[in-house]
Amino acid sequence: MNTKVSFQKCESYDKQEVANSIKALLEPLGSMSAFVQKNDIVLIKPNMLSCKEPERAATTHPSVIEAVVRECFDAGASEVWVGDSPPAIFGRTEDFWNKTGFAKATETAGGKMLCFEKDEKANVNFKVFGKEVTASVIKKVFDADVVISLSKMKTHNLTRITGAVKNHFGFIPGFAKALWHKKFTKVNEFSAFVTELARSLPVKLHIMDGIEAMDLQGPASGRVKKNNILIASESPVAVDMGFCKIVGLKPESVPIMKYCKSIGWGPASFNDVDFVGTKVEDCIVKGYIVPPAPPVYLIPDFVLELIRKMIWTGPNLKPNKCVKCGRCKNICPAKAIEVGSNGAEFDRTKCISCFCCMEVCPIEAIEMKASPLMAIILKLRNVRNILSRSKKNE
Numbered sequence: 001m002n003t004k005v006s007f008q009k010c011e012s013y014d015k016q017e018v019a020n021s022i023k024a025l026l027e028p029l030g031s032m033s034a035f036v037q038k039n040d041i042v043l044i045k046p047n048m049l050s051c052k053e054p055e056r057a058a059t060t061h062p063s064v065i066e067a068v069v070r071e072c073f074d075a076g077a078s079e080v081w082v083g084d085s086p087p088a089i090f091g092r093t094e095d096f097w098n099k100t101g102f103a104k105a106t107e108t109a110g111g112k113m114l115c116f117e118k119d120e121k122a123n124v125n126f127k128v129f130g131k132e133v134t135a136s137v138i139k140k141v142f143d144a145d146v147v148i149s150l151s152k153m154k155t156h157n158l159t160r161i162t163g164a165v166k167n168h169f170g171f172i173p174g175f176a177k178a179l180w181h182k183k184f185t186k187v188n189e190f191s192a193f194v195t196e197l198a199r200s201l202p203v204k205l206h207i208m209d210g211i212e213a214m215d216l217q218g219p220a221s222g223r224v225k226k227n228n229i230l231i232a233s234e235s236p237v238a239v240d241m242g243f244c245k246i247v248g249l250k251p252e253s254v255p256i257m258k259y260c261k262s263i264g265w266g267p268a269s270f271n272d273v274d275f276v277g278t279k280v281e282d283c284i285v286k287g288y289i290v291p292p293a294p295p296v297y298l299i300p301d302f303v304l305e306l307i308r309k310m311i312w313t314g315p316n317l318k319p320n321k322c323v324k325c326g327r328c329k330n331i332c333p334a335k336a337i338e339v340g341s342n343g344a345e346f347d348r349t350k351c352i353s354c355f356c357c358m359e360v361c362p363i364e365a366i367e368m369k370a371s372p373l374m375a376i377i378l379k380l381r382n383v384r385n386i387l388s389r390s391k392k393n394e
């Protein structure tokens with residue numbers, strides 16, 4: 001049987017409109033009562049990447065959190081916890097909760113915020129390309145009766161999109177996330193790690209907030225793009241498949257989706273999914289720009305070693321913006337950053353292109369830069385894509 005992916009159009013973050021839309025979104029999946037039973041304790045994990053206001057679209061919108069917490073209580077939940085762990089906390093976790101609007105939304109709906117950094121941890125074991133891995137995650141993901149993921153529809157400079165599967169990365173608290181980037185430096189390895197982590201966690205329901213999404217240089221410094229969509233499924237791969245479908249992206253061009261297909265986890269193609277709710281044709285998004293697949297991802301390792309110095313994408317400092325706070329230096333798992341009198345400086349020989357620095361920079365002073373050869377490859381690829389699109393439209 002095909003996996004169901006529910007789409008629901010929603011034009012704004014007006015609380016009542018979002019509440020109605022979440023109800024309508026879940027209805028084809030059996031409503032919230034298909035997931036949450038009387039007296040259940042529910043853990044909700046939104047995306048709290050940055051300490052930014054909801055309008056920046058870097059984090060799940062508080063109206064969506066509030067609506068889902070209320071749905072859980074209406075279905076009979078006795079307690080609802082809400083929490084996430086950003087790449088690194090500078091200052092107080094409460095500042096993140098307040099600026100993103102998470103605290104107010106959760107408390108208004110009767111839920112309770114959790115601090116993943118301070119909470120008890122538990123180990124999960126799995127294999128990545130045959131290697132045994134033990135990751136430390138928050139223990140409450142196993143203590144809760146039901147876990148719900150509330151991802152944000154965004155692009156990502158490394159993995160192209162950051163959606164429902166990647167949202168599981170935040171169950172690993174704090175700085176350890178950057179260390180996993182260092183352990184799995186190649187995008188295909190990192191994608192496999194995130195996917196295997198997701199497979200080992202008991203998340204029952206996946207909802208994506210794409211009402212105001214982010215594209216271009218996501219997941220922290222991109223453009224706010226109004227996509228007016230909510231997506232839900234029991235499968236995170238199916239939610240990401242829905243994401244690809246409406247923005248016109250081939251699933252196999254997304255490293256995480258490619259890995260999921262290779263191990264047979266989740267739907268392998270659009271044909272394996274039943275799109276329900278709002279008709280697909282009414283959800284199509286035009287002009288959503290996703291960063292290109294890193295060519296390194298398509299090139300065999302031995303060739304890559306030979307051309308690594310010529311083909312790269314990495315962080316670059318925008319002129320006159322850096323305030324020398326040192327956050328990028330502290331998060332960098334490869335120790336590739338120094339902060340001097342002119343601001344942050346990046347050592348390309350050490351950089352592993354994880355873009356954690358970009359995620360934590362509070363004033364978006366870092367942008368993605370491509371080497372000259374890479375820039376030519378990307379331009380050629382753009383031309384090819386435009387040509388193939390216009391051929392399709394003929």
Ligand code: SF4
Nearest residue numbers: 322323325326328361
């Ligand atoms: S680049 Fe951003 S994070 Fe790094 S020191 Fe400058 S302002 Fe701080």
Ligand code: SF4
Nearest residue numbers: 332351352354355357
């Ligand atoms: S410089 Fe930035 S992109 Fe490079 S390894 Fe460090 S954090 Fe990652």
